[in-house]
Amino acid sequence: MDCSLIQSELALYHLGTVGDEERARIDTHLLECNECLRAYFAVKRHIDAERIKPSAELRARLSLSVREAFRSTTRSRVQRWLQRPIPVYQGIAAAAMALIFALAAPLLAKGSVRTQLKAGGVQIDTARAHPEKLDLL
Numbered sequence: 172m173d174c175s176l177i178q179s180e181l182a183l184y185h186l187g188t189v190g191d192e193e194r195a196r197i198d199t200h201l202l203e204c205n206e207c208l209r210a211y212f213a214v215k216r217h218i219d220a221e222r223i224k225p226s227a228e229l230r231a232r233l234s235l236s237v238r239e240a241f242r243s244t245t246r247s248r249v250q251r252w253l254q255r256p257i258p259v260y261q262g263i264a265a266a267a268m269a270l271i272f273a274l275a276a277p278l279l280a281k282g283s284v285r286t287q288l289k290a291g292g293v294q295i296d297t298a299r300a301h302p303e304k305l306d307l308l
């Protein structure tokens with residue numbers, strides 16, 4: 172392959188304006204030819220140094236527009252809070268709480284407001300101010 176032909180296209184190659192077929196051809200050649208690889212690095216260094224850097228005004232404008240685009244509102248904060256993944260340890264804690272509640276529910280139900288005691292064969296409603304017989308007869 173002709174090295175001078177490759178080297179004449181290195182600038183376009185670096186700027187990404189060559190076709191896929193041409194790019195593949197140059198890639199292959201650069202892997203095999205040290206001279207062209209060195210020439211490519213020189214072209215690349217030259218182009219990168221010449222690239223226009225954004226002015227302070229442009230950078231300020233850009234940063235302002237980025238800040239406005241990503242400004243957080245109450246709604247976006249709530250959305251982000253709702254979208255965050257639930258950490259494993261919090262899931263485990265929630266599952267443990269649910270299990271404890273499920274196991275304790277029957278015990279808690281027994282201790283509800285209306286407790287009925289059986290004293291000496293007589294049922295007594297403890298929710299009433301004065302003990303009362305519950306037997307209908």
Ligand SMILES: [Zn+2]
Nearest residue numbers: 174204206207
């Ligand atoms: Zn070459």
